[in-house]
Amino acid sequence: xxxxxxxxxxxxxxxxxxxxxxxxxxxxxxxxxxxxxxxxxxxxxxxxxxxxxxxxxxxxxxxxxxxxxxxxxxxxxxxxxxxxxxxxxxxxxxxxxxxxxxxxxxxxxxxxxxxxxxxxxxxxxxxxxxxxxxxxxxxxxxxxxxxxxxxxxxxxxxxxxxxxxxxxxxxxxxxxxxxxxxxxxxxxxxxxxxxxxxxxxxxxxxxxxxxxxxxxxxxxxxx
Numbered sequence: 696x697x698x699x700x701x702x703x704x705x706x707x708x709x710x711x712x713x714x715x716x717x718x719x720x721x722x723x724x725x726x727x728x729x730x731x732x733x734x735x736x737x738x739x740x741x742x743x744x745x746x747x748x749x750x751x752x753x754x755x756x757x758x759x760x761x762x763x764x765x766x767x768x769x770x771x772x773x774x775x776x777x778x779x780x781x782x783x784x785x786x787x788x789x790x791x792x793x794x795x796x797x798x799x800x801x802x803x804x805x806x807x808x809x810x811x812x813x814x815x816x817x818x819x820x821x822x823x824x825x826x827x828x829x830x831x832x833x834x835x836x837x838x839x840x841x842x843x844x845x846x847x848x849x850x851x852x853x854x855x856x857x858x859x860x861x862x863x864x865x866x867x868x869x870x871x872x873x874x875x876x877x878x879x880x881x882x883x884x885x886x887x888x889x890x891x892x893x894x895x896x897x898x899x900x901x902x903x904x905x906x907x908x909x910x911x912x913x914x915x916x917x918x
Contacts, residue, residue, distance in 0.1 A: 738807040753846045763811045773801040
């Protein structure tokens with residue numbers, strides 16, 4: 696009798712030693728723990744609402760410190776909540792979902808705080824500020840104000856300063872900075888239209904002439 700077990704085994708082995716692999720989701724955007732994980736896009740805070748990582752360079756130092764403080768409070772609250780859930784012996788399905796969401800938000804908050812610390816360190820070691828300090832005090836002050844003030848406030852003050860330094864402002868500053876000698880009243884005479892006043896003073900004696908005529912001689916009597 697023909698043995699079919701070997702033939703069946705031979706056919707199965709010809710299909711390949713491994714079963715087909717099921718297709719999985721593409722993981723192109725996934726970065727493992729070695730690269731630090733995905734960077735958060737934003738963090739929802741109580742006082743500031745959604746704060747995006749891309750907006751951190753536009754915040755002033757005071758705003759950045761306040762955002763960091765609020766994010767740290769959120770992180771501490773999440774850690775306390777996770778400790779409470781982990782201390783329980785058994786968790787319900789809703790509590791397990793809460794633990795997963797809290798863990799995810801904790802990781803996002805930690806990365807967000809790391810982004811804030813990177814921005815603060817970058818500002819402390821700002822090469823542009825060092826270069827501006829070596830150039831002039833005004834340039835250094837401008838660079839410091841650019842980081843201390845919010846973007847809209849800095850732009851508004853800069854436009855106001857540029858408007859004050861326009862053509863009219865430059866003429867006034869030139870006149871105020873021009874040296875005037877003590878014994879030379881020429882600028883005051885020019886400002887008060889001196890030549891016209893002097894000409895009128897010179898013509899005043901000619902306007903009222905004094906004419907002296909000899910007294911008439913008495914007529915001789917005719918005899």
